Amino acid sequence: MILEGPDTSLPTREQRAATASPSPVGRLSGRRSEGPPNQETLATIFPPIADYAFLSDCENSCLVAPTGSIEWLCLPRPHDPSIFGTILDRAAGSFRLAPIDSAVPAHRQYVPGTMVLATTWQTRSGWLIVNDFMAVAPWYRDGERSESHRRTPGDFDARHVLVRSAVCLHGRVDVQLNCEPSFDYGRDDAVWDFTGGTYEQVATLNPSVPRLVLTGDMRFGIEGRAVRARHRLVEGESLFAVLSWGDVEPPMNRAQVDVSRAETSRFWRDWIDGGHFPDHPWRELLQRSALTLKGLTYAPTGAMLAAPTTSLPEQPGGQRNWDYRYTWIRDAAFTLRSLHGLGFDTEADDFLAFLGEVLEPRVATAGAPRTRGNLQVLYPVDGANAVPESELDHLTGHGGSRPVRSGNSAYNQTQFDVLGAIVDCVFEHTRSRDSLSERSWRIVVQAVETALRSWKEVDRGIWEVRGEPQHFTFSKIMCWVAADRGARLAALRGERERADLWWAAAHEMHTDICEKGVSEEGYFTQAYGSKELDASLLLLPTLGFLPVDDERIRATVLAIEGDLCDGAFVYRYRPEVTDDGLEGQPEGSFTACSFWLVSALVAIGDLDRARSQCERLVGASSALGLYGEEIDPATARHLGNFPQALTHLALINALLDVIDAEQRAAGKSMGPAGSPSWWNAVGMSDRPTTAT
Template sequence: MHIEDYAMIGDGQSAALVSLHASIDWLCWPSFDSDTCFAALLGDKENGCWTLATEAPLVSARRCYRPGTLVIETTLETLEGTLVVTDCMVRHSERPVLLRHLACTRGIVRVTSEVRVRFDYGRAIPWCRSRAGQDGRVNMICGPQSLWLDGTVASACSDDTPRADFTMSAGDRHHFSLTCAYSCEEAPPPPDADRLLADTVQFWIDWSAQSTARGRHADAVLRSLITLEALSDTRTGGIAAAPSSSLPERPGSASNWDYRFCWLRDAAFTMSALLGCGYHAEAARWRDWLVRAIAGHPAQLQVLYALDGSRRLDEWTCPWLPGYRNSAPVRFGNAAVQQSQLDVYGEVLNALYLSRRAGLTPDDDVWSLEVGLIDHLQKVWRQPDDGIWEVRDGPRQFTFSKVMAWVAVDRALSSAKEFGKPAPVAQWLALADEIRQDVLARGYDERLKSFTQSYGSERLDASCLLIPVVGFLPIDDPRVAGTVAAIEANLMCDGLVLRYRGIDGEPGSPSSGERPFLACSFWLVHVWKMQGRCAEAQALFERLLSLRNDVGLLSEKYDEEEKCLVGNFPQALSHVSLINAALCLDADIKRSGSD
């Protein structure tokens, strides 16, 4: 099964991945970063999945989201009949609920439902009990976790797996629901499946109607906005980088990371996308999460946090899961939390500046926090760090990290000037100029006519595409033009953009087979449009849209050899970058700037 064969459903607290054949193969419950109950995505059915299978062989399978929603409809065709499966996770329910509605629209279909729950990341078999006198309810318990299965067709426990075999004729309808609870709680009431489905559909329709995106790319933008909202924790405001873990950057490789957390680097990109499409409440929710997460001593700013703002995300390997297409090791947690990445200061200060410009004004206490970040940055900006791509072979003087250190000071100055915030303006102006001159002197290679990945290196890096986007240099500066040309000549693969070519011992070295990074390709769309190369920008954007799967989702990367999506899926940064590139294309602008 390829990654693009999956669709996502979610409830604002977690998300599930549903295959083209209507098997739910991934679900962490009750939160994005919780233990899994379905982990077949990283193993096989014995690691947990919920299958709805027809007895007769399938002739075809197709699916689509209901317009403007995250409700997926999968149509399974056999020679004997047609089954339509409607899947969603309920919004604003007292407890997390997953719904599956089945409708036979033609002929006769014999169906088997198997709910193979495996806790403890795919290995713990729950105690499965049919609850007598409760209309065929099934309860699955393992330690603190408890799932309740209800349906219009009763399921019987066999080998600790609830199973139901039934026949449907044209016009027949059935539904199942799975409710997540704690084992110490009383049994939750059976969900009103029809009402909850209708309420969830209406929620998404109402939410989608708020989008202000217009123009030829409005539909693609809306699908990406829905994806972004689905990756947002409605309780905390944090946004998961992806709902999955350990989907490899290249099948068979060890570049497998857990992305079920919130990266500060995505802050400004996300803020711009949400504000640019009219979602001010969502932007404010994200801004508030950001402020809470970074609250504390500036020296202890982290690269990433859990969605509730927790700081401990210890990385460990899971030896009993073989990995997607046998790509081991499977990792949970992320060791990047221990890294130093100076670029996050720029992304945080830029996001807070954008929120002020949009009228989402943080209070004076937040400004005090920002001043503290600049004071600390002044002490550490010259130090090497681990960079935007989180390489694991030691710190370096990464050019983009220094650029974003300048962005941090520049945006703090802008906030001070435009919104009357008290600040040592002369001191900050001197600091911004000092950082800028350092980057221009040490990050730019006169022989290559390009900014390079790190000081003294000849390696190129696609992050340098953002130099004009963040306003470090104007788009018509010859050093920007040279950098774009060098990236076009050396970091393009099958018309798409690589992050870099090779860091020894790291993913991206020649032996590791670095794959095109989709966000970087959207950045190139943005830059080409700023350069006035509108036709090239539009053509690349259309190419990127064609890489989405059949329901409009993107992963982290694209494997040009196997012609498939790779990396964690769906990837928030890819969809945020799609939104921002589309807004740039449709706005008919050709200028640099912070937004």
């Protein structure tokens, strides 16, 4: 039967992209909208960024909305297209398991010491708890080697399954499952079929994408791209659903689900137990940040994601939307330094091995010459070449913020500060491990020699500006770090001639920076010849460029606090005067910089202000203890990709700095994580040279 009347069918994604209206609200609702959308309206369409939970198995990760819907999951690698992408477009696929008549949970928390999410629901007829986790299991690849693992295997490995289980705690609860994958960022809806003669397992049939298998103890029904199920639980009863994408059989019954949860919890708790955490009220937040950083690692290669997401906006409705699903060499090096401070050294071993592989690819045959790769700013976690940046025009973007980007063109930018981060990472690793491998030493030599050739040139800087390159002061300082730390490592190896050469270069850089990178008022500036401030210079006290009691260090910290702060929140720079290529578009405060200010205040001896600043930032965390890239000072709303590694590592450093300063003031100290004999035999504070 054909019904006459107006066509009310929804357009295809391609049609919607071709006829996109200026208003994302109009696109989402099907109504024409005049003028820019109201931000309050957009807030009702997308959950706030800080409300998402983060799950990981150290290979893949997902974000879970407070509604119980998984709204972000990319397979098979973190930078691959999404299968659930509702965080960027409300039609791009999701997976919900929750009560039928409830959208707001009573409580959400991580099971302490784990990456297992427990969500409690109260309905009109009962109480329900849902546990979500990405399963990690004892090594199960008996008789075969993994094709993706390039690091030394541990005792556990990801099972490539997402487990969701529900238990009725009281009364009765009607539970609904709705699993709607949409491959390739929502372009290719799932095609399902049953795998056997019962209702308990279905699988996708889409070619050229990961095969998904949904298993459970509910009776599934296939409705278009969706798999749906409904079931009433009474007190004490339970159900489960497992989404798998690997070649390992998923848990098939409740007993196996319980075993999988126990194994996953044991993996995370065994790992966190290996760290050194102070007995302090901030201990839980430190542990959650450490677990988050661990969850952002990619176990097969040792790389570390900057964040698991792309294009979450730094300014609602703006264009500062970037793809962070890669490993930034600088951020990973900073992160591993923080993990060293907590006693986690294996991650640094694996990252340096990853870095060695991307710089020195394996030779195909024995005896063949070893080729040396050029250092990039960022890499995919599998070490492949970075994918060029593109825009996904068919997606509305989170809160209507477009464009949505895949890939990041910063991979081929010139950023000299990366060189110092690499050498400093090896330097700190050597202090902790009491050894320096030949491969790590070759990485140091390459980085230092590049710094010596390049430090007088302009670059894009730590903030990856898309405007004109400049002589950024922080980049020059990090080149000095490369030469300084490299000279110390050369001395440890007994290479005195090279140590003297590098130390002389470091001295030349130091003199140049102090002449050209300091304003008439006595503070370090964003760039040579500029009077602008830059929050990256808050790292000066921790880099050892000058003594912390030097007046130029204090003047820089106080000038940034006075000019770039809004309460406890610190901006990277003033976008209206810094040419970052985005024509002065505003952004939120940069949360890592806010924690850097805490550490800088501790370093210059202002512990009271540092503690006050830290307490306000701790209070700005999400309900689950997570942080995005930025925070809006006016609303304390989290902005940017989420959760972000750089923010959590800055948090760890800041909290440990405050705690240690308090303990030293009270006559006790946490002390260093380790005291290797080889390092102390040289003396970590001595100049590694006889040159003057």
